[in-house]
Amino acid sequence: MRLETEMKMLQAKSQAGIVKEETVGNASRFIDVSAKHTKLPHFQDGKDDLDIWLTRFERFAESNSWSRDKWSSSLCALLTGRALGCFWRLSSEQAQDYDKVKLALMNRYDLTEDGYRRMFRS
Incomplete structure (x- = not known):
């Protein structure tokens, strides 16, 4: 039995x-x-490029067949510094949606159309 x-x-x-x-x-x-599975390293503010780090996170999640609704909870465990503060300021509903979390992080780090344009020109 x-x-x-x-x-x-x-x-x-x-x-x-x-x-x-x-x-x-x-x-x-x-x-x-x-x-x-290997574990992803934490995002280190000032050391890591957020755009590249998020792409790495997404590829890792896809290759390990993670359910997309679990991505934001896995992501928040790897954030530090300003990125964690940005996540913390989101509402509960927004924090559960990976696309909204990613958009908020990219806005916080000025990875927008204007931000990329300024980086290109400088």
């Missing part, structure tokens, strides 16, 4: 994407998917 309960828990985790079920011959085994 205990083994059945453990199997049901592992199958539920498999459906949630926490573990992956692999079948080898007649036997199945479960592998912790989160342990295989």
